[in-house]
Structures are given as structure tokens and as C-alpha cells.
Amino acid sequence: MADQPWYTVARRRRWLLAALVISQTLAGLWLxxxxxxxxxxxxxxxxxxxxxxxxxxxxxxxxWTAAFGFFFLRRGGDRWSPDHQCPEEAGGELPRTAVIMPICHEPVQRTLNNLAATYRELQQRGDLEAFDFFVLSDSEDPEIWLEEQAACADLCARVGGHRRIFYRRRRIRLNYKSGNIADFLRRWGQRYRYLVVLDADSLLEADAIVRLVQLMEHRPRAGIIQTAPRLARAETRFARLQQFANRCYGRLYSAGLAAVQLGDATYWGHNAILRTSAFMRHCGLRRLRGPGLFSGPVLSHDYIESALMGRAGLEVWLEPSIGGSFEESPPTFEDDLIRDRRWCRGNLQHLWLLATLDRLRPVHRLALVTGILCYLASPLWLGFLGLSGYLGVHSESPPPVLPGLVGGSASFSGASHLLMALTATLLLGPRILALVDQALARRTTLFGGAARLLASAIGETLVALTLAPVRMVTHSVHVTRALLNLPTGWHGQNRTGSQHNRTQWRQFLWPMATAGAILVLVHWQAPELTPWALPVIVPVLATPLLAHWLARPVPARGWWFVPEDFRRPPVLARADAGAGLAPLWPGLSRFEQRVLAPPSAEPAARNRQDLHGSKQQRLARLVERCAFGGSQALSAPEITLLCEHPEALRALHYRVWQAEPGTPWGRVLERLAQTPERHTEPAGIGIEEMEQQWVEVAS
Amino acid sequence: MDVTDPLYQRALLYLRAAGHETGARTRLRLQEHFHRCRADRQDLTAATLLPQLHQWFDLPGQAHMPAPPRLVRGSVGYPGG
Known part of the structure; x- marks a missing residue:
């Protein structure tokens, strides 16, 4: 890698960054x-x-990363970025590329509408021939994966995607998302030169996908090119805030990060393109074999995969200048913290990989350390505040006049003032730089004008400051739980805010209890410090109220405008216009619908299973039990087993259609008889209608 | 024919479930088939009815996902092994 021209530039930039960060830290220490x-x-x-x-x-x-980003954006971009280095190409045959979307208990309609939008864009661009789409499901609940199957079949019918859109559900779910992708690669990876990875909430414009493929073609040493996804489609206050922060300040960070990392960037797990052969050869992830937290599957796989790619001598690039890459924010503060709990655990596991994986590139090691610090910083802040209070109480000076580090100092001197100013600059500086950048780039109108941009930034900063202590305490609890290896669930993420309920507040109990205990302790040991503990403690105690306020939807033209509010990208408009698959028969579960729906006249040859022995006997028993007791007579795994065997399902189908009135299936048939007559058209929305809606929305 | 016959109603419901239209023409056809079966003294029960319906009418069946592409087995390399 050292022979690459970009490497010398990268080294110079990294030394400069290190010098700036270290000097500023030494100055802070002295103060x-x-x-x-x-x-x-x-x-x-x-x-x-x-x-x-x-x-x-x-x-x-x-x-300083944001400052680098400011500098490069003001210069019109980084000439070493792949996008600058590779001229725009028109036409030309594109290599075979798979677009994969791993999902697990996601709101499938929304997810597939995203995929459909990307599909239709590629179709309209005339580049569809090179692409196959795979929905890779790890869903376990049969009600969900049966809906996924039905929705995928419906999507195929809607967009004419037969032989181009495929659905696969793993029966053995190993190693979470990375295992799901590895399973795909083992089966079909060799068919495709590139792999575009989407998340369930990802949206990529066709132009972005084609550009990514072109960049990979132009740069044979590139193993991964990561886009910088923009947050979009936010509906709640919390999501709008996140979206605003991402769109207003995010471009500085990503430009700075890309400029410093160059070909040693990190992979963020989605909205990226991978070189399939290299990824298959070098990026397999073994289960960890350490103690406690450091055993089992790797949870946060993306950083490790980019580190492995770099270790193999391939480049990993972050390319923020590619637009048309979107994702969604968690809709509520609770969902954000739930996601953090998962990420915290995954990032802390990287400690083990840092210790056991040799030949990792220094920049990738640093990326892993920063990922760990994202969460470890919280207990460190908590410890810092505690130590400051301790020092304030146990000093010979008079009672403190200000909290924390300046507390207890008789001479609340110029040094303390300077340190406070330096800290505020480091914390708020990137926001100010971002606002200046938006103004200099004449982009303020994209945020509703200069005044509104400023008001939005102030509002966002106030909310972020209020939430900071909550995050600090909650992340500290997450870190403690992770280090103690206490289990965390791994379910699909709430992406729409529709699952917001009171039970989600339970996760605030520990942070609230911790904050309450700290307040009592402070007041008991050093009552003079109590007023200074309140700004940290009160937001934590008020978290349920804050979270509730943040989870409320914002009117379409309300707060925190982003450019997409004024000019909706077609891919977003398409995804929004796509309607969901209407339930075939409302009031019936997906399993009941699957059993009652007449099967094809002849099962496809590949589905014809001649089962013998104990498995056949088990299936026969399940059919018998379900035919008598209804769908409630089977557990979820048993329903899954039945649905995976078309012959058994066919047998059950014929049995339930003979059900007598008053029996469980007889009652289901009565409910079916009461539903309105089903349309013969495929459920969902017609292509023409969708197009029309899209044109209307986009215009 | 008695159109309140439970077996006839079940057959109609099945046709509906299959996405087949159940207008007057279909009902007439179904009644004719019932007549013919009974005239031929065929044993028409719930168990024998469903396969017959598939013969009498062109039922579309469920939409299935297409088979995935042909497998091309590959292996994944792990660091250090």
C-alpha cells in the first residue's frame, strides 16, 4: 500500500492531525x-x-476532523478522492453486481418499497441487466417471514422482477448479519464481481450505484467503497433533529474523515460496494473464543471487515461526494439507545480483536479504538465528574464556585477560564464551522434560509446538550452490562416509530436509578455541590418526559428543515409512493392465509420433497394436530417447519378445507367468508399508478 | 339445486379464496358440475370436492417467489486460517 501515491499524502495529513490533537491536549492538561x-x-x-x-x-x-473537512470543502473537495480521480463514464457494460438487503424482523413493506424504488430507478436508467437483487431474511417469527415472502412475490409481480429479485431465508441463523451475508456469498458470491450492501432502511439512487461500480472498475485495488449516507424520511422530533444534524454538520465530518483516512477508511456495514472475491477471501469472521463478552459471534462486523480488507493489502475508501445515498434515523430516543446498546457491545468486543489480530493497519486500529471510545467515553466522563467533585470536596480551598474541574479552586483563574473556552470550542466548534461552511457554500436556502438554519442549529444544540447527560449515564450502564456479559436481545429495529410504547421506558430505569443515587450521595457527602450536580442529574430523571416529547411526530413543514424537504430526490419520492401489500384476508393470520390459499396445481419440482422416516412422521403429526386444533395448536418453530415443507402444507390445506363448522378451522373459514371478495389483481399498487403518484409527489 | 347446500357454499368460498371470480357464470358452471356428479352417483364430499374444483376450474394458485439462481459454491476465508 505504501507504494500508492495517495499514501504519502495520507501520512502527511495524519501527522498534521496528530500534531494538532496532541498539542491541544497538552495545552488543556497544562490549563x-x-x-x-x-x-x-x-x-x-x-x-x-x-x-x-x-x-x-x-x-x-x-x-480537528471537522476542521479538516471544512478546509477541504472550502477548497472544492479532495483531489485524492476516488470520485475526483475517476472521470465520469458514459455507457459501457457494467459487470455483474448483486444488490443485497439483509433483513431481520423489519417492517417489510417499507423495506421493500425502498428496494423497489432502487430497482425502478435502475430499470429506468437502462442498467438493470447487470444487477440482481436479494432479500436475505433472518426473521424467525413465521408471521413475519410469511409476510416477507408474500410481499416479495408481490414486489416481483409489481415491477416484473422475476429472475432478478430473489428472497432467501436462512433456516440456521448463525452470526447475525455478517453470517447472513457470508451464507449468501458461499452460495452465489462467485456469480458477482461486486456486492452492493443495503440496510433495511437504506435507499440508493441508481446513479449512486452505477457510480460506485464505475469507481471500483477504475480502482482495481479498492476492496470497499463506502458512501456517506444522508438521513432522510424523518417523521418524529427526534429523527428530525438527527436528520438536521446529519445534513448540516455531517458533511464536514465525512469530508474530514475521508481526507485523513484516504484508502484506509472504514466500512459502515451498508450503502457501500464490496469487491466480492476479495471480501470472500479475506473478510470471514470467526466466532470469538475469549472469555465472557469476547466469545461468540462478532456483533459489529463492519469495522473489522474493513480492517481485514486493509490487512490483505486492499484499499477501503469513504466517498462522501457520491450523493443519492440515504438511510433513516431511529425514530425515537429509546430506539436510538437500544441500537446503542447493541453497538456498544459490538464495539467493546473489538478490544479482543485488537489484541488478537495481527498485521492490522494503524489507521484501522485507530478506527477500532475510536469506535470503542464512542461508548467508553461515557463512563470516563462520569468518572471525570466524580473525581472533580471529590477533589473539590477534599481540597483545602473554600467551597466550590463552579462545578467539576474548576470547583474548589480558590483562584478561579484565567487558566480555568481559558480551559472552559477551549473545551467549549472543541465541543461547539464543529457546529459553528458547519454553519459557516453552509453559508459560504450558499446552501442556507436549502435549510429554509439563514435565520431558520441558525434557529434550527441552536435548537438542535440545546436538545443535544440536554440529552448528553442521559446518553452519558445510559452508555455507562450499557458498558457495564456489556463488560459483565449480561445478555441483550437482538430483534429487528423499530424504524417507523409505530412500535413506541411504554415498555420501552424500562430501559431508562437503570440510568434514572443511578442518577438518583448519585444525587443522594452528592447531597449527603457535599451538599454544596448539589446545585452543580443538578444540570447533569435533572435531564436523566426527566428522561421519560423528554423521550415522550421527542417521539412526537413533527408536522411536514415544521422544524429542522433539510434540503430534501424542499427538493425531494426521486428515489425518496418513489419509496414513499410505493404502497404496501394489503393483507389478502384481513382478520386472518399470515399462516392461516398461507394454509387456506390454494396451492399451485403442481408443486415445482424443486419443492417436491420425498420425506421418509422420522421427519415424515413428525410432519404428519403436525398436520394432524394443526388440522384438529387450529393454528394455535402449533408453536412458531412448528409452523415454520410446516411452511418449509410444501407437501405437508398441501396436506394440511386439503384437511382444513374439510373442517366442520364450529371447529377451529371451521371458525377461520367463517371469518374468511365474511371478508370482502379478493381482487384478482396482485395486491399492492400498480406500476402505472405508482409512477403517477411519483410524478405528482416529485413535482 | 339448493344453493344453501354447505358443500356448494364451501366450493364457492374456495373459488373466492383462489382468486377466481364467483359471478353468475361461475355459479352456473359449478351447479352444473354438482348436478353431473350427483347424476353420476359420484360421492361428492368435502374430501373429494377440492381436487375436483382444481379440475373444473383453472385456479391460479399462490404466487411463489422464483427459484433462486443456480448455486455457485464458494468459500469464505478467515483471518489466520
Whole structure:
């Protein structure tokens, strides 16, 4: 890799970044030392300095990355980026590429509408021939995966996607999402030169996909090219805030990150293109064999996969200049924290991989460390506040006049003022730089005008500051739970906000209890510190109210405008216009619908299964039990087993249609008789109608 | 024919479930088939009815996903092995 021209440039930039971050940290350390209270216990002061140095390095890295991004955006982009290096090509045959969408208990209609939008865009562009689409399901609940199958069949019918859109559900679910992708690769990976990975909430414009393929073709050493997805389709206050932050400040961070990392960037798991052969050869993930948390499947696979790609001598690029790449924010604060719980666990596992994987590139090691620090920073902040309070109480100085690090100092000196100013600059500087950048780039109108942009940024900052203590305490609980290896569920993510309910507040109980205990402790030990603990504690105690307010939907033309509010990209409009698959027979479960719907006259040859022995006997028993007891007589795994065997399902079908009135299936047939007559057209929305809706929405 | 006959009603429901239209023409055809079966002294029960319906009418059946592409087996390489 060192022979590549970009590498010398990257080294220079990284040294500059390191110098800036280290200098700023040393300055901060000196200022802190000046402000430490006299007579403070030595061990506590030393520990405070170590924690402070770590945290100051951490926030400094974010600030200077954004500053790099500002610099490069002002210069009109980075000439070393793949997009700058590769001229736009027109026409030409595209290599075979698979577009894969791993899903697990997702809102399937919304997900497939996203896929349909991308499909239709490629179709309209005339590039569909090169692409196959795979929906790779890990859903376990038969009600969900039966709906997925029905929706996929409906999608195929709607867009004419037969032999181009495929659905596969793994029967043995190993290693979560990375295992799902590996399973696909083992079966069909060799058919495709490239793999475009989508998440369930991803949307990629056809232009973006084709451009990614062109960049890979132009850069044979590139193993992965990652786009910087923009948040879109936010409906709740929380999601709107996240979306605004992503669209307003995000471009600075991603430009800065891309400029520093160059060909050593990281993969974010979706909205990216992979070189299939290289990925298959080098990026398999074994189960971890360490103790506790460090055993079992790798949860956060993407950073590791990019590190493995770099280890194999291939390049990984982040290309933020490719537009048309979208994803969605979690709709509520609770969902965001639930996702964080998963990511926290996954990122902490990287400690083991850092220790056991050799020959990783330094930049990838640093990326893994920053990923870990994303969550470890929270307990460090908590510890920092605790140590500051401890030092304030145990110093010989008079009672503190300000909280934390300046507390207890008799001389609330210029050094303390300077340190506060430096800290505020590091924390708020990227936001200010982003606003300046938007103004200089004449993009303020895209956010509703300069005044509205400023108001939105102030509002977003206030909410972010209020939520920061909640995140700090919650992440600390996540880290503790992860290190103790307490289990976390792995279910589909709530992407629409429709599943918001009171039970989600349960996850706030621990942080609230922790915050309450800290407040009591502070008030008991050092009542003079209580007023300074309140700004941290009160938001945590008020989390349920905050979360409830943030989960409320925002009117379409309400707050925190982003460019997509004024000019809707066609791919988003298409996805929004796509209607869902109407239930065939409302009031009947998916399983009941599957059993009652007449099978094809002859089962396809590949579905004809001659079962012998114990499995056949088990299926026969299941058919018998279900025919007598109805769908409730079977457990979810038993329903799954039946549905996976068309011959058994066919036998059950004929049995239930003979059901007497008053029996479980007889009652289901009565409900069926009461439903309105089914249309013979495929359910969902017709292509022409969808197109019409799209034109209307887009115009 | 008695159109309230449960077997006849079940047959109609099945046709509906299959997405077949159940207008006057279909009902007439179905009644003719019932007549013919009974005239031929065929044993027309719920068990024998369904396969007959598939013979009498062109029922579309469920929409199925197309078979996935031909497998091309490959292996995944793991770091260090």
C-alpha cells in the first residue's frame, strides 16, 4: 500500500492531525493542572489528569476532523478522492453486481418499497441487466417471514422482477448479519464481481450505484467503497433533529474523515460496494473464543471487515461526494439507545480483536479504538465528574464556585477560564464551522434560509446538550452490562416509530436509578455541590418526559428543515409512493392465509420433497394436530417447519378445507367468508399508478 | 339445486379464496358440475370436492417467489486460517 501515491499524502495529513490533537491536549492538561485545587490528594489529581487527557484527545479528534473537512470543502473537495480521480463514464457494460438487503424482523413493506424504488430507478436508467437483487431474511417469527415472502412475490409481480429479485431465508441463523451475508456469498458470491450492501432502511439512487461500480472498475485495488449516507424520511422530533444534524454538520465530518483516512477508511456495514472475491477471501469472521463478552459471534462486523480488507493489502475508501445515498434515523430516543446498546457491545468486543489480530493497519486500529471510545467515553466522563467533585470536596480551598474541574479552586483563574473556552470550542466548534461552511457554500436556502438554519442549529444544540447527560449515564450502564456479559436481545429495529410504547421506558430505569443515587450521595457527602450536580442529574430523571416529547411526530413543514424537504430526490419520492401489500384476508393470520390459499396445481419440482422416516412422521403429526386444533395448536418453530415443507402444507390445506363448522378451522373459514371478495389483481399498487403518484409527489 | 347446500357454499368460498371470480357464470358452471356428479352417483364430499374444483376450474394458485439462481459454491476465508 505504501507504494500508492495517495499514501504519502495520507501520512502527511495524519501527522498534521496528530500534531494538532496532541498539542491541544497538552495545552488543556497544562490549563487543568493550573486550575487544580491546592492540597488535592495526589492520586486523585493524577487520575483526573489521565482521564482528562483521554477525553480531551477524543473530543479534539472530532474537532480537528471537522476542521479538516471544512478546509477541504472550502477548497472544492479532495483531489485524492476516488470520485475526483475517476472521470465520469458514459455507457459501457457494467459487470455483474448483486444488490443485497439483509433483513431481520423489519417492517417489510417499507423495506421493500425502498428496494423497489432502487430497482425502478435502475430499470429506468437502462442498467438493470447487470444487477440482481436479494432479500436475505433472518426473521424467525413465521408471521413475519410469511409476510416477507408474500410481499416479495408481490414486489416481483409489481415491477416484473422475476429472475432478478430473489428472497432467501436462512433456516440456521448463525452470526447475525455478517453470517447472513457470508451464507449468501458461499452460495452465489462467485456469480458477482461486486456486492452492493443495503440496510433495511437504506435507499440508493441508481446513479449512486452505477457510480460506485464505475469507481471500483477504475480502482482495481479498492476492496470497499463506502458512501456517506444522508438521513432522510424523518417523521418524529427526534429523527428530525438527527436528520438536521446529519445534513448540516455531517458533511464536514465525512469530508474530514475521508481526507485523513484516504484508502484506509472504514466500512459502515451498508450503502457501500464490496469487491466480492476479495471480501470472500479475506473478510470471514470467526466466532470469538475469549472469555465472557469476547466469545461468540462478532456483533459489529463492519469495522473489522474493513480492517481485514486493509490487512490483505486492499484499499477501503469513504466517498462522501457520491450523493443519492440515504438511510433513516431511529425514530425515537429509546430506539436510538437500544441500537446503542447493541453497538456498544459490538464495539467493546473489538478490544479482543485488537489484541488478537495481527498485521492490522494503524489507521484501522485507530478506527477500532475510536469506535470503542464512542461508548467508553461515557463512563470516563462520569468518572471525570466524580473525581472533580471529590477533589473539590477534599481540597483545602473554600467551597466550590463552579462545578467539576474548576470547583474548589480558590483562584478561579484565567487558566480555568481559558480551559472552559477551549473545551467549549472543541465541543461547539464543529457546529459553528458547519454553519459557516453552509453559508459560504450558499446552501442556507436549502435549510429554509439563514435565520431558520441558525434557529434550527441552536435548537438542535440545546436538545443535544440536554440529552448528553442521559446518553452519558445510559452508555455507562450499557458498558457495564456489556463488560459483565449480561445478555441483550437482538430483534429487528423499530424504524417507523409505530412500535413506541411504554415498555420501552424500562430501559431508562437503570440510568434514572443511578442518577438518583448519585444525587443522594452528592447531597449527603457535599451538599454544596448539589446545585452543580443538578444540570447533569435533572435531564436523566426527566428522561421519560423528554423521550415522550421527542417521539412526537413533527408536522411536514415544521422544524429542522433539510434540503430534501424542499427538493425531494426521486428515489425518496418513489419509496414513499410505493404502497404496501394489503393483507389478502384481513382478520386472518399470515399462516392461516398461507394454509387456506390454494396451492399451485403442481408443486415445482424443486419443492417436491420425498420425506421418509422420522421427519415424515413428525410432519404428519403436525398436520394432524394443526388440522384438529387450529393454528394455535402449533408453536412458531412448528409452523415454520410446516411452511418449509410444501407437501405437508398441501396436506394440511386439503384437511382444513374439510373442517366442520364450529371447529377451529371451521371458525377461520367463517371469518374468511365474511371478508370482502379478493381482487384478482396482485395486491399492492400498480406500476402505472405508482409512477403517477411519483410524478405528482416529485413535482 | 339448493344453493344453501354447505358443500356448494364451501366450493364457492374456495373459488373466492383462489382468486377466481364467483359471478353468475361461475355459479352456473359449478351447479352444473354438482348436478353431473350427483347424476353420476359420484360421492361428492368435502374430501373429494377440492381436487375436483382444481379440475373444473383453472385456479391460479399462490404466487411463489422464483427459484433462486443456480448455486455457485464458494468459500469464505478467515483471518489466520
Amino acid at each position: 487543568l493542572q493550573q486550575g487544580l485545587p491546592a492540597g488535592a490528594p495526589g492520586w486523585a489529581a493524577m487520575l483526573l489528569l489521565v482521564v482528562f487527557a483521554t477525553l480531551f484527545l477524543w473530543i479534539g479528534l472530532g474537532f
